[in-house]
Amino acid sequence: MARQTPLNAAHRKLGARMVDFAGWDMPVQYSSVIGEHEAVRTGVGLFDVSHMGEVEFSGPGALDTVNALISNDLARVADGQAVYAGLLDERGTFVDDVVAYRFSPERILICVNSSNREKDVAWMKTHAKGVAPVDRSDDYAQIAVQGPKATGLVQRLTKTDLSKIGTYRFAEGEVAGVKCLISRTGYTGEDGFELYSAAGDAVALWDALLTEGQQDGVKPCGLGARDSLRTEMKYALYGNDIDDQHTALEAGLGWIVKLDKAAFIGKEALVAQKAAGVKRKLVGFELTGSGIPRHGYAILKDGAPVGEVTSGTMGPTVKKAIGIGYVPTELSAEGSTFDVDIRGRAVPAVVVKTPFHKKP
Amino acid sequence: MADNIPGDLKYTREHEWARVQGTSVVVGVTQHAQESLGDVVYVELPKVGSTVTEGKQFGVIESTKAVSELYSPLTGKVVKVNDGLSDNPSTVNTDPYGAGWIVEIEPSDPKQVDGLLDAAAYTALLQNS
Numbered sequence: 187m188a189r190q191t192p193l194n195a196a197h198r199k200l201g202a203r204m205v206d207f208a209g210w211d212m213p214v215q216y217s218s219v220i221g222e223h224e225a226v227r228t229g230v231g232l233f234d235v236s237h238m239g240e241v242e243f244s245g246p247g248a249l250d251t252v253n254a255l256i257s258n259d260l261a262r263v264a265d266g267q268a269v270y271a272g273l274l275d276e277r278g279t280f281v282d283d284v285v286a287y288r289f290s291p292e293r294i295l296i297c298v299n300s301s302n303r304e305k306d307v308a309w310m311k312t313h314a315k316g317v318a319p320v321d322r323s324d325d326y327a328q329i330a331v332q333g334p335k336a337t338g339l340v341q342r343l344t345k346t347d348l349s350k351i352g353t354y355r356f357a358e359g360e361v362a363g364v365k366c367l368i369s370r371t372g373y374t375g376e377d378g379f380e381l382y383s384a385a386g387d388a389v390a391l392w393d394a395l396l397t398e399g400q401q402d403g404v405k406p407c408g409l410g411a412r413d414s415l416r417t418e419m420k421y422a423l424y425g426n427d428i429d430d431q432h433t434a435l436e437a438g439l440g441w442i443v444k445l446d447k448a449a450f451i452g453k454e455a456l457v458a459q460k461a462a463g464v465k466r467k468l469v470g471f472e473l474t475g476s477g478i479p480r481h482g483y484a485i486l487k488d489g490a491p492v493g494e495v496t497s498g499t500m501g502p503t504v505k506k507a508i509g510i511g512y513v514p515t516e517l518s519a520e521g522s523t524f525d526v527d528i529r530g531r532a533v534p535a536v537v538v539k540t541p542f543h544k545k546p
Numbered sequence: 547m548a549d550n551i552p553g554d555l556k557y558t559r560e561h562e563w564a565r566v567q568g569t570s571v572v573v574g575v576t577q578h579a580q581e582s583l584g585d586v587v588y589v590e591l592p593k594v595g596s597t598v599t600e601g602k603q604f605g606v607i608e609s610t611k612a613v614s615e616l617y618s619p620l621t622g623k624v625v626k627v628n629d630g631l632s633d634n635p636s637t638v639n640t641d642p643y644g645a646g647w648i649v650e651i652e653p654s655d656p657k658q659v660d661g662l663l664d665a666a667a668y669t670a671l672l673q674n675s
Contacts (some may be wrong), residue, residue, distance in 0.1 A: 214611070215584060218584065218609065219609070220587075221611065223610075410584070410610055414610055474589075477588065477590070478587065478588050478608050499587075499611075500587035500588060500608075500610060502610065507588075531589075
């Protein structure tokens with residue numbers, strides 16, 4: 187039996203098409219993936235992301251404990267800030283990618299992928315030196331409000347001054363009378379918020395956002411649009427673009443790896459890899475022939491397999507067949523060309539600058 | 547939305563439809579198929595003049611999320627393909643039985659069409675699935 191978020195009945199009432207996603211019964215679309223995608227690019231969309239996990243580190247030494255587990259540096263940001271980070275293993279490859287929220291040096295909350303929750307909690311319990319992690323996932327629901335009209339919508343429902351919350355910053359407040367962690371983060375490339383509430387308050391918050399958002403043309407959005415939106419931004423998806431076979435440097439996520447901070451798991455491997463040179467890189471490309479690149483397709487150079495597509499779609503906003511994949515470093519520069527093996531056809535592709543979608 | 551299943555067409559278990567038109571047969575996917583697929587963003591068509599075989603794959607239809615195979619309802623030769631789908635693949639969603647047609651096949655044996663499901667049988671198939 188698939189797990190359900192507190193909003194499961196609400197999705198069914200809205201006529202969502204439900205699918206199994208990493209053991210969760212989740213909406214893949216309500217009306218149309220492209221329509222939902224466009225709503226987020228031009229207006230506002232709501233996503234139930236309550237399947238994401240939350241792990242709390244609470245007590246003296248929490249910051250140091252977490253900093254030794256993640257690749258980014260929580261000591262470098264202030265209370266009320268969040269960082270995107272790798273939860274890496276000793277080889278510098280990913281156990282997961284996470285967002286860590288710094289409430290104070292004594293309280294850190296880590297948001298993890300639903301598909302990795304149990305693995306992450308076990309990993310953190312094994313490797314945490316100091317404060318012990320507590321899996322709070324079942325206590326939280328999470329609703330993402332994303333799009334150029336997201337701030338206006340949320341602001342009408344809260345007394346918290348949202349203009350004071352910058353990107354990757356958060357505040358605790360009330361939205362529609364529901365206590366929330368109001369975080370200016372997202373996975374779409376648009377402005378917006380992720381609202382963490384108590385699981386029991388999720389329906390009230392969801393309904394209030396849908397009702398108040400009518401004047402903005404708000405649309406509930408499923409995992410389909412979430413995937414096409416993040417692909418147009420080249421945001422990594424665990425299990426597709428990042429995994430325990432590719433390092434953070436190969437994934438092009440060197441910016442979330444602070445090699446100059448104190449010891450963290452994976453640091454030595456990444457220092458060594460950086461010195462030796464990174465042999466393959468995750469790139470964004472467009473097809474110049476016809477077709478759509480998909481996860482798992484081979485990347486060919488002169489007919490020989492040299493890499494693999496990790497994500498791909500027909501970008502609804504960029505209106506091009508776009509893909510993400512690992513290629514040898516010598517083929518990673520913008521303008522490099524290779525082929526993608528689409529059902530036996532070698533379809534030409536070119537490496538392009540990412541994100542694919544640039545804000546107008 | 548109720549499934550739209552025109553009475554004058556023939557159907558396959560893979561949710562293609564077939565319409566006899568003179569000596570050839572026009573083929574597309576059903577309303578049910580396009581709804582299940584979601585937004586169609588790419589259709590890979592066979593070449594005009596190529597041979598297709600009943601029950602065998604002759605093309606591919608892709609939505610934002612998924613790749614699905616198209617199976618030929620008949621054995622025969624492709625005499626026309628819907629080139630308009632390369633620029634407007636979403637026509638499969640908006641008009642699956644009309645402008646969203648996919649290929650036109652000249653069957654090697656015109657009687658093959660009689661072996662396909664009629665509208666009543668296809669309706670029953672959907673109700674029992």
